Amino acid sequence: MAQTEDLEVDGLVIREVTTGESDKVITLLTAKHGRITITGKGVSSMKNRHAASAQLFSYSTFQLHKRGNFWYIRDTFFIECFMNIRYDVEKLALANYVCDVASDFALENVEDPELLSLTLNTLYAIANLDKIPLEQIKGAFEFRAAVQGGFMPDLYGCAVCGCEDEAEYSLDVMNGRILCKKCRTLVENDPSFIEDPSAKIFIRITQPVLQALRYIEAAGTKKFLSFTLDKVELSLFAVICERYLLNHLEHGFTSLEYYKNIKI
Numbered sequence: 001m002a003q004t005e006d007l008e009v010d011g012l013v014i015r016e017v018t019t020g021e022s023d024k025v026i027t028l029l030t031a032k033h034g035r036i037t038i039t040g041k042g043v044s045s046m047k048n049r050h051a052a053s054a055q056l057f058s059y060s061t062f063q064l065h066k067r068g069n070f071w072y073i074r075d076t077f078f079i080e081c082f083m084n085i086r087y088d089v090e091k092l093a094l095a096n097y098v099c100d101v102a103s104d105f106a107l108e109n110v111e112d113p114e115l116l117s118l119t120l121n122t123l124y125a126i127a128n129l130d131k132i133p134l135e136q137i138k139g140a141f142e143f144r145a146a147v148q149g150g151f152m153p154d155l156y157g158c159a160v161c162g163c164e165d166e167a168e169y170s171l172d173v174m175n176g177r178i179l180c181k182k183c184r185t186l187v188e189n190d191p192s193f194i195e196d197p198s199a200k201i202f203i204r205i206t207q208p209v210l211q212a213l214r215y216i217e218a219a220g221t222k223k224f225l226s227f228t229l230d231k232v233e234l235s236l237f238a239v240i241c242e243r244y245l246l247n248h249l250e251h252g253f254t255s256l257e258y259y260k261n262i263k264i
């Protein structure tokens, strides 16, 4: 007889793929069990009582039942769906990208409450906090996701000489550190460093952006958006956060390309 198992879990739908006429394979992000893939029988049909819970960006309590290797829905209790995301194409595109990044970091059967909290708070901000520019929400999420995912840079002073009060530094992306102008020149000319060009990604970083990144590193998943940058600094911040995340993940996202295309 096939082994069966029951599970009750709060989960956010971060991916949905329609299969057949009204079935879906959905991916849940959970605090205790990481990523869970579920077969949702009939949930594409709006008449289905689990349809609201089984759609992208919905956060619900799921009662699941495992048969063989597959999880099936026994019952759902809807909590939240960040409705305002669906009324704006730019918000919708950004939320899709956020879920793709979360899916990239989430592992099956690995507890990660911070990733769920970060993703839920980011979706909430996209949906409801219109005073915060989407560029800022996107960048802060990208940088925070990278930090939580194990790519925490050391942003406290030049990694070589230790100086802390230069107006500008270079972020040495792949080595997760900052360098002052003088030390960057030294590092760039160091023969051992030249041997691996893929590790050589430097981006100019100013004090206000540096302070924003330090704030995000220290802030936790609830207050990571509570900072302000002027327009010019925000553009630099956005470039740095995106490049920092993508270079460490070593791949791009179709959903990110889509988001950028609709912004133009």
Ligand SMILES: [Zn+2]
Residues within 6 Å of the ligand: 158, 159, 160, 161, 162, 163, 179, 180, 181, 182, 183, 184
């Ligand atoms: Zn230095």
